[in-house]
Amino acid sequence: MFEKYLVNPTGFRNVEKDGEVIGYEVQLRIPYYRGLAMSCVEVIDLTVDEESVSNQAMLITVKGETFTFAELPTAINHRWEMIETITVFVNQPGGLQAGEHKVHAFVSLRISYLPFNNTGEDEKVLVLEG
Template identity: 85%
Template sequence: MFEQYLVNPKGFRNVRKDDQVTGYEVQLRIPYYRGLPMSCVEVIDLTVDGETVANEDMAITVKGETFSFAELPTAINHRWEMIETITVFVKKPGGLTEGEHKVHAFVSLRISYLPFNNVGDDEKVLVLET
């Protein structure tokens, strides 16, 4: 139900540092009706234009704090709320070309009172912000 909102159409942009494009950012919304600690995020799979992003190349920012994907199990005090986005920075020297890109995201969340994970799967064509 909420998976259709997983890929946020806003905030898709290249990231510059010292006049160099170091990668790009994608905004994601939680595919669940409640907020959860980031430690409950078990999977974030991201594919852009058919290219799968390695978890090692991601940095996830929630409420101003940034974590590697491997650090998420320790982020017990950082919640991903229903109405908020998280920022996934993807390390890619040179970033993405201007124009449209197909962004596919899959997220799996561990819910303490459910015997199965809640998943979200969404794909959108986004235009890179300049």
């Protein structure tokens, strides 16, 4: 139900450091009706233009704190609330070309009171300004 909001249409941009494009950012919303600790995020699969992004290339920022994907199980005090976005930075020197890009995301969340994971999947065409 909430998965249609997973890929946030705003916040898609290349990231520069010292005048050089070092990667790009995608913003995601939680595909669940409640907020959860980031330690409950078991899977973030991101595909941009049919190319899968490795978890090792991602940095995830929630409420100003940044984690590698491998660090998420330790992020017990950092919550991803329903109305908030997290930012996924993808380390890709040169970033992406300006124009349209197909962004697909899949997220799997561990819910303490459910015998199965809650999952969400969304795909949108986003425009990267040049």
